[in-house]
Amino acid sequence: MSVPSDPYQTLGVSRDASDADIKAAYRRLAMQYHPDRNPGDREAEEQFKRISEAYALLRDPDKRAWVDRGGGRSTGPSPDFSTVDWSTIFEEADLKVDFGEGVPRTGNAAFDALFGVVTGVMRQRGLLPGAHRNADLTVPFATARVGGTARVRIPGPSVCASCRGSRLGEDGRPCLACQGRGVKRFGERVDVTIPKGTREGAQLRLRGLGGPGQPPGDARVTVHVALPPGVERVGDELHAELAITPLEARRGVTTLLHGVRVRVPPGSDDGAVVRVPGGGLAGADMRVTLRHRVWRGLARWARDTMVGSRKAGGDDA
Ligand SMILES: [Zn+2]
Known part of the structure; x- marks a missing residue:
């Protein structure tokens, strides 16, 4: 209401x-x-x-x-x-x-x-189909790009994910997660799989995890992708800037930008654009504008060196 x-x-x-x-x-x-x-x-x-x-x-x-x-x-x-x-x-x-x-x-x-009192009671008694529940979930850019899991809260009351509304645990006793009610009054929290290449606004459907009823409703999750600061989304393409030192501009450099490997060719001008195929969302490109900046470039270089001494591939800064 x-x-x-x-x-x-x-x-x-x-x-x-x-x-x-x-x-x-x-x-x-x-x-x-x-x-x-x-x-x-x-x-x-x-x-x-x-x-x-x-x-x-x-x-x-x-x-x-x-x-x-x-x-x-x-x-x-x-x-x-x-x-x-x-x-x-x-x-x-x-x-x-x-x-x-x-x-x-x-x-x-x-x-x-x-x-909705009558219908609510009838649903809980399994006399009516359950209502669908809608939830929003924001995931980091890196998760959307390479896939992973994220936890979403489905608005309540929603079907208990442990017993899927059966009210019984695997041992046949009342489900411990919901005290045998089959329902989480204030909503269930569910770990969902975020597929590789998930787009902004992608819809995931969790069948049977919505409102209680017979059959139970589905939970519909709308995924939002949180972009790192300074990154813009244009369709599925991402636009970002990369600070490099004048020396790097002259010699060329390969570095990680938000977890994406960017290859700067030798002799790159200030303001030049490098495209990284597959560096955006859902397989689209990342479009990187190069900026010749001494101090920001050096700071980036120092961070890359530390990351490089660990293991390349996980930088998300
Ligand atoms: Zn349960």
Whole structure:
């Protein structure tokens, strides 16, 4: 659920409103926008959801403090609505919602779907397919180029990767990783294989590791490639600069730039461009502009010499 930009404004109360004022304002608006009174009115449904979320924020002292600190307008962590006790909230507003067996039965499908309570319960009981989960993952340039692994957190609740939702460990006892629930409420962390030559924006699909259900949803991971400072991406091609000393420019030199071997031919001019086939992303070129710089060139040379005395190939600086 989205966070209301200003819950005070949504409920039409002042910032110093008392708990009783806030509750009264919510009750009045909830009656006005209740889906039962506005059948089929999407705008009323959305408004009902917005005011309910606003009230859920302001009735909880911790969440209200978060709002007062500027929450929702900043990029800080947003409150977790999945832990909100909607039955109490609706009771407070005198909304007729029957919570038999923990499942609200309003008889209003739109209302139920709005809060996803029914579908959430049905999914956990394996009666509906699980939702797909989307995650973003940023990997270093070197990993994207040569391949490797990286850990991604899938938004929760998501299927336990240890038992893949079966709730059982290999020994037939309840899975230890999820205490036999088959689900990680706040999301599972998974090590994923980053294929060699991964592009910016590449999509990886982790089948069956999304939201719980029957069948479980997939986790879809969008990979972002973190480039070293000073490196620009143009399509899959990478553009970088290399500082060399005037002596290197005259004699030529082979050096590592962000883990890519660059061969500078003898007699290279300042501003000359060297192309490294396969030095970019997904097999594209790296385009290196040479700069004749005495001190930066010497610093680079000194670093290369140290790297060279270890083992060439791993420099990522
Ligand atoms: Zn498990």
